[in-house]
Each structure stands twice: as C-alpha cells, then as structure tokens.
Amino acid sequence: MLKAIVYVTLRESVLDPQGSAVKGALHSLGFDEVQEARIGKYMELSLGTSDREQAKERVTEMCEKLLANTVIEDYRYEIVEV
Template sequence: MFKAIVYVTLKESVLDPQGNAVKSSLHSLGFDEVSDTRIGKYMEMELNAPSLEAAQERLKEMCEKLLANTVIEDYRFEVTEG
C-alpha cells in the first residue's frame, strides 16, 4: 500500500483570476505583504501497487489522463509507503 499526495497548479504562463481575487481580498484585509497568489488542487490517494516505481508510473498516467489539464497545468506528486 502506498500513499500519494498530488499537487496540480496552473502553469506560470497562465493567468490565475482566482488567485488574483484572493490576493486582492487579502490586501483589502490589510495583508499587503502578499505579492502573488496562485490557486491549485491538492489530492491524497492510497494505491495498491507492487512497487514504488509502479505506483509512481500509475500516478503519472492518472495525472496526464484525468487529474491535470497538461495544456495549462503542471503537476507533481509524492509517494510514500504506508
């Protein structure tokens, strides 16, 4: 059994209107030190795989087929035995 954490974020070249709205709201609340905000997705999964390498390969496939829109999003993941 493996545990995975997947992070999906917009590519740097893609505008993030939701992040801009959060930054603006933070500024209106007095948090002027915030210079940029980007919004993303966070997922936790448990996988049954024969090896760490197999789990990583399957996660890569999941990210590229469903979890991330690779045209506008980047992804990364961490896998640990659990």
C-alpha cells in the same frame, strides 16, 4: 501501502483569476507582503501497491491522462508510506 499526494496548479504562463481575487482579498486585510496567490487542487490517492517505482509510473500516467490538463496545468506529486 503507499499513498500519492497530487498537487495540480495552473501553469505560470496562465492567469489565475481565483488567485488574483484571493490576493486582492489578502491585501484588503492588510497582508501586503503577498505578491502572488495561486489556487490549485490537492488530491490523495491510496494505492493498493507497495512498489514505489510502479506507483510513480502509474501516477504520472493518471496525471497526464486525467488529473491535470497539461494545456493549462502543471502537476507534481509525492509518494508516501501509510
């Protein structure tokens, strides 16, 4: 069986207000080395298939259709054995 691990983050060109707030908080705690913080989403999808190629194709479609809004977000994923 396969599992897809999907990461969705705001595109580089889009200002991330949550990331900016977290960066500010880290700075105020003394973690001055933090140059940028980006907040995103992490999703785990258990797939009822063992066909890797098919899984990739389907997960790409899921990301494009629903999981990410490509106007503002980028996505990437890993397919892992479980």
